[in-house]
Structures are given as structure tokens and as C-alpha cells.
Amino acid sequence: MLDVHPPHAATHSWKDFFIHVGTICVGLLIAVGIEQSVEWMHRRHERQELREALQKEHEENARIYLTNVAWYRYDRELILNDLRVIEYLEQHPGTPEEKLPGVLRWRATYKLVVTTAYVNAQQTQTIGLLPQKEAESLTAFYDSLKLAQDYASASALKIQNAADFAAIDPNPSHLSAAKLQRQEEFLLNSFTENYEWAIWLFVLQKQSPDLPAGITGEEMFQSAGWVRSAEDEARLAGAIAITQKELTPFGSAALAAQQRKDAEDAAEASAHQPNH
Numbered sequence: 001m002l003d004v005h006p007p008h009a010a011t012h013s014w015k016d017f018f019i020h021v022g023t024i025c026v027g028l029l030i031a032v033g034i035e036q037s038v039e040w041m042h043r044r045h046e047r048q049e050l051r052e053a054l055q056k057e058h059e060e061n062a063r064i065y066l067t068n069v070a071w072y073r074y075d076r077e078l079i080l081n082d083l084r085v086i087e088y089l090e091q092h093p094g095t096p097e098e099k100l101p102g103v104l105r106w107r108a109t110y111k112l113v114v115t116t117a118y119v120n121a122q123q124t125q126t127i128g129l130l131p132q133k134e135a136e137s138l139t140a141f142y143d144s145l146k147l148a149q150d151y152a153s154a155s156a157l158k159i160q161n162a163a164d165f166a167a168i169d170p171n172p173s174h175l176s177a178a179k180l181q182r183q184e185e186f187l188l189n190s191f192t193e194n195y196e197w198a199i200w201l202f203v204l205q206k207q208s209p210d211l212p213a214g215i216t217g218e219e220m221f222q223s224a225g226w227v228r229s230a231e232d233e234a235r236l237a238g239a240i241a242i243t244q245k246e247l248t249p250f251g252s253a254a255l256a257a258q259q260r261k262d263a264e265d266a267a268e269a270s271a272h273q274p275n276h
Contacts (some may be wrong), residue, residue: 047129053117054138061145062211064111065204068152069214071109072197075155076223078105079191082162086184089172097173104172106163108156108190110197113145141207148200151193158190195223 085102089095097103118138121127127135162183165175175183202215221227233240 046126050117050121050126050129054121057114057117058208060114064113065201065214066212067111068148069201071111072152072194072201072215075108075110076191076194076198078107079155079159079187079194081105082159083184083187083191085172086180086187089175090177090180090184093177095173097171100173104163104166104170106159106166108152108159110149110152110156113149115142115145118142137207141204144200144204144207148197148204151197151200155190155193155197158186158193162186162190195220198223 081102082104085100085104088101118127127138130138165172165179165183172180172183198215198220202217202220205211205214218227228236
């Protein structure tokens, strides 16, 4: 609080009056300036602390990211293994367990991400201390972290549902045709969720290029079956040529439209750049 005291002696002229008023104004300006400086330094200190906490959290999530990429790949192969066994049993009912093309492995693993610093920044509204673009980028990254974790969790839940029979009798050869179909549906749904997990792991790396090398676009396409093996490409060369001929005009038009849009975006961004 600023205290302004009246003069101890009466002013005797306009000059004295204006000197006195000027003194008060200068004092007020100095006090306000000091107060604002202290507030600015305080905000700067809070912003620095926030960035340090977020950076530390980001480094931890980078380690978790690399672990989750490895678990995604392992879980994917486990699901494919279990699907192979279940589908074989559907085609060869009653096959003894020891003669199946593999054994069922009921598990799904992922590591939880860390969000404490970001959540605290939201709850205390200190995230507002960051420049708007920085805050928006941060929010987008944490949204993607959550989506990746949600899909990993959903995939694990579907595997848990597929394995529910094992608590009573773990031998899949004893399952009825209806039960086998049910377990296959759960596994297929788990595979879909696992693929969605891969998509968001891929998005995370695009949002934060400093993350360790993880999921590639080629890997995602292969996981979805959108890219065929080299052997398939050679075997299907004739059919591929026909499809390519049909699609090329539309692909060229789409590419041209995208290039126009990119050029317009670049021109707009350039127009908003400050002149030097």
C-alpha cells in the first residue's frame, strides 16, 4: 500500500503547489515502477521454474516413450501370435494344445507417462505465463500423450477380455466354436487399439522431434497391411500397374492441390513476418 502524506506546512504559492504535486507524482511513479519490477521479476522466476519442471518431465517422458515403442512392438507380436493360435483352432477344432502353432501369451504392457508438472501448471494457471504458441504446443503434446496411453490401455483391456476363459480352463482346445469366435473378436479389437497406439506414438515424435527415434510411417503402414512385402510387390506387379494407372490422375490432382495450399500458407506466413 502506498501512503501519501499531506504537506506539513501550507503551500504559499502556485509554484509551491506544483512542486508539491510533482513530488507526489514522482514518488507514486517510482513506487509503481518498483512494484511492477518486483512483479515482473516474480513472474519471470515462476516462468523459469515452470519451464525447468516441464523440461525435466519431458526428459522423463522421452525415456518412457522409447520404452513404450518397444512394448508396442512386443504387444503387437503377442496379439498376432494369439490370433494365429485361435484362428488355427477355428479351422481345426479340437486340435490338442501341444500340436497348435504356438501357445497363447496373455499379456499387454505399457509404461504410464508423467504429467504432474503440466497438470499443476493448468491447475495453478501458471501455464498462462508462457507465450501463447508455446502453451498451445505444450497442450497438444500432452493431449497426444494421453491419447497414446488411452489406446495402450484399451488394447490391454481387450486382451484381458480375450483371456477371461483361462481362469477356468487355460487350454484353448477346449473352447467351443462360439467361444473361439468371441476370443478372436477381442484379439482383433485389441490389434486395432494397438495400431491406434502406434499412430499416436508416431504423432508424438512429429510434435517433438527431440524424442528418440520411434515409430516410422513405413512401420505403421506395414502394421496396418497397407504396404506389402517385396515378394508381394513382385508377384502383384501387373495388378499394381493397373491400379497405378487408374489412380495416377487423381493422385496428381491431390498433390497439386496440396502444393497450392502449402504455397498459400507460406505466402501468408511471410506477409506476417516483421520487416527488418
